[in-house]
Amino acid sequence: MDSSVTIFGDWGTSRLRLFLRQGKMVLDRRDGPGIGSLSKSPCETFLELVGDWREAGPSQALLCGMVGSRNGWVEAPYAACPASAADIRDRLIQIDADGLPVAIVPGLSCRNALGGPDVMRGEETQILGALALNADLAKGRHLLALPGTHTKWVVVDDGAITSFLTAPVGEIYALLREHSILAKAAPGDAESAEGLAAGFTRGVARIVEHGPGALPHLIFETRSRQLLDGLAKDEAMGFLSGLLIGADTATTSSWFGKLGQVSLIGAPALSVLYAEAITAHGGASVPVDGDSAVLAGLTTLSSAQNSGVHVLA
Template identity: 60%
Template structure:
């Protein structure tokens, strides 16, 4: 079973990542559109992308993310927290696409630290992948951050996700950058600078997350009165948003010595910098590696469950 050829994928709102694997080896990778931008049905889009891969006779496919939502291929109802990989595997749903078995992974639901409902799809697979890659995370209580469009702060206790809270940091930044006066004068086309980001962290650290809205308008004032460049302005805005998110996480989860950040790259680096500024260490786990390890863990558990059911 471990040497079967399989198709695995993370199909989110804005992008699709597919891998053709044999055992732990990746034979090929292919990217595609997210579920929000499809021009054909999810099934047909999937079949178009994996057409030539069928020559390798894959045993099946397993997909996580928004593909299992009401916006995607078919609804895979959330698994409630606390939940481990086995609990998620038990709630997978199985489809068929032109004779190829397809498994959809459900997301997780919880009551967040503010007492409100919260959900995730796709991030749970990365969390379980991080646990598989670093078995030390399977023991005790740990806090994991998953930067992205909707940043997730996730608590894991003895291998189970016990709760999480979502902050739409990436989405807020994108909307402000593309549609607000804060980015007027070239901000929409500018990449944020490191200097601007550091200033944003400094300002939010000095005045607190409760002053976020007031500090945000300085993005505009600094450009008009101080000659701040668009790059510095966008870096400043990013620093404010991420700094406020990190500050709130410390309030919700208590004293934090270290955080596991899932997702290498520029955004993950910004969270590492923001955490360091408040004295919190961070270990970084590559997002692709976490997805692959998590899907392997869920797939293996699902296969064992199906075998036992027989």
């Protein structure tokens, strides 16, 4: 084995991203099915994907995300907040995959700002990566956002993740778009980036005007504006997205007190939308690439090769 060669992976519900690394250099990347769509066991799927990579002599593989859930390869119990990189490192689950040591990163749990239980898996690694990429984030109190199917708003104090709040914005949008009457007033309309963007801006503006408490009533405008105002379907879908992201941002602003500068970790296209909503609510934002954050976070944890709890594969 070559101690400088490692395999890093972000294995979520919908996709798997694997990286073969030597030092800090990415030698190769492969994508695979998410935990929610496997036709074989996680172990078999992983070993097939990394088969020829074994020739490079990787010393270990380090995986984060839903691979550590109850439906994943093996459950990695949540670490409670506040949690630092060292706390997460100490709770890595170590298994063996045909002679290759594999470590699985645990998720995090907390009691959120609303007093309810909250959980994350995978985002904790991106957060650690953001801290590694920007040392200023490891000092003082900061707000980070990870837009996605289940958007996370995260508070970091002096480098430790102290609390977070989840909003299933992407999932709600997909459900309303695909399974509600809201999107069916103008069936068959072609979508354009310009229409989506214009509709999004209008949706955010409606939330700024009336506040997030009006969201249930404003959502119906997605349909009524198509029927009575001739709103094109692409603008209507952008409008719906703007309402949901705008309301999420507005609610978080009232929870956090003042948005200030928010670090947005994730895919650029979605981060742009959240940046617009944050600006509309008086804040500012700086983007952090999701892939870069994952790799930096796994690098932070990779020194834990011999740490964690050992279980059978």
